[in-house]
Amino acid sequence: xxxxxxxxxxxxxxxxxxxxxxxxxxxxxxxxxxxxxxxxxxxxxxxxxxxxxxxxxxxxxxxxxxxxxxxxxxxxxxxxxxxxxxxxxxxxxxxxxxxxxxxxxxxxxxxxxxxxxxxxxxxxxxxxxxxxxxxxxxxxxxxxxxxxxxxxxxxxxxxxxxxxxxxxxxxxxxxxxxxxxxxxxxxxxxxxxxxxxxxxxxxxxxxxxxxxxxxxxxxxxxxxxxxxxxxxxxxxxxxxxxxxxxxxxxxxxxxxxxxxxxxxxxxxxxxxxxxxxxxxxxxxxxxxxxxxxxxxxxxxxxxxxxxxxxxxxxxxxxxxxxxxxxxxxx
Numbered sequence: 001x002x003x004x005x006x007x008x009x010x011x012x013x014x015x016x017x018x019x020x021x022x023x024x025x026x027x028x029x030x031x032x033x034x035x036x037x038x039x040x041x042x043x044x045x046x047x048x049x050x051x052x053x054x055x056x057x058x059x060x061x062x063x064x065x066x067x068x069x070x071x072x073x074x075x076x077x078x079x080x081x082x083x084x085x086x087x088x089x090x091x092x093x094x095x096x097x098x099x100x101x102x103x104x105x106x107x108x109x110x111x112x113x114x115x116x117x118x119x120x121x122x123x124x125x126x127x128x129x130x131x132x133x134x135x136x137x138x139x140x141x142x143x144x145x146x147x148x149x150x151x152x153x154x155x156x157x158x159x160x161x162x163x164x165x166x167x168x169x170x171x172x173x174x175x176x177x178x179x180x181x182x183x184x185x186x187x188x189x190x191x192x193x194x195x196x197x198x199x200x201x202x203x204x205x206x207x208x209x210x211x212x213x214x215x216x217x218x219x220x221x222x223x224x225x226x227x228x229x230x231x232x233x234x235x236x237x238x239x240x241x242x243x244x245x246x247x248x249x250x251x252x253x254x255x256x257x258x259x260x261x262x263x264x265x266x267x268x269x270x271x272x273x274x275x276x277x278x279x280x281x282x283x284x285x286x287x288x289x290x291x292x293x294x295x296x297x298x299x300x301x302x303x304x305x306x307x308x309x310x311x312x313x314x315x316x317x318x319x320x321x322x323x324x325x326x327x328x329x330x
Contacts, residue, residue, distance in 0.1 A: 005048040006110075006142055007028060007078055008038055011071060012057030013092025015119040017129045026057055031125055032290045034090075041135050043068050047142055058273060060092025060099075060118075064301065065201040072106035079112050079325045086141025087114045088134070093166060093174055096152065100161035101299035101325075103148040108188045108323050113144035115152045116161060120172050122192040129155070129172045133169035149181065149324055162296045162325035179265045179291055181324035188322050191307040200306035202227035208264065209233055215245035222253055228301045229259045230245060230294060231286065237270035237278040245278060254285030258305070258314055262297045268325070287318045290326040 269291030
């Protein structure tokens with residue numbers, strides 16, 4: 001019987017950095033350090049390890065629309081070839097929740113449990129959390145069921161990737177999931193037939209309503225012509241629709257790209273039918289994001305756009321529970 005294995009895929013981030021005179025920077029010795037750390041974790045578990053590195057490594061603050069799809073393609077190819085028992089992805093914490101959420105859609109049903117982790121402190125720092133998080137991630141990846149959803153291992157917790165958010169810039173328990181994984185996921189649908197691959201990945205941005213926002217601000221936010229927009233609304237889906245020009249501007253934006261509404265609140269969700277202003281949002285063409293996190297909303301919308309879903313089909317899929325990311329009509 002073949003020895004089970006784990007694939008560790010390092011993409012960059014604080015875990016692979018060290019102190020320099022100019023601040024934290026990538027440690028050129030990290031590949032050798034990681035080999036030793038992973039070997040020490042895997043040996044007692046009686047599993048083999050295969051370590052790959054994304055080249056060049058990225059500072060996660062510089063992640064863009066291509067980053068998560070690129071990681072997904074690399075992981076998919078390696079899983080097909082080597083069939084590891086588990087997969088661990090090392091990632092910087094700034095955009096870890098965004099990448100993890102996208103991977104939850106990209107790698108759904110891949111057949112090897114995928115766990116994303118990183119650290120708040122570099123691997124060689126005093127009281128670093130790097131070893132603990134890496135150990136937790138490796139153990140979780142090789143013990144989970146093959147079809148387990150993508151998860152985040154951090155600060156002693158295993159969190160569903162489509163519900164995880166970074167809530168603390170300092171604490172070693174930097175991530176949390178205020179919402180549980182939604183039950184009865186329908187699964188990721190097949191891509192539309194005859195759909196060509198996009199020339200570039202879809203760019204999805206967000207816009208947060210605040211009391212001073214004007215219609216001109218919303219118009220300016222989409223001036224760079226993104227492919228989709230996530231509106232961070234008040235409460236259950238409210239926005240300053242009485243602001244001069246706001247309704248007309250939102251209609252124009254919704255006519256040019258899909259727009260998804262989510263709540264700014266840590267818990268709960270959007271219900272665009274509850275208030276009159278929410279109904280105005282819906283009438284303008286906004287998609288109800290239910291209890292999606294901002295990260296999951298952006299990841300899901302970008303994923304579906306890249307797969308070629310458009311129009312009513314896109315709306316239906318955004319409002320459906322595919323991998324546990326939302327409770328319909330929450």
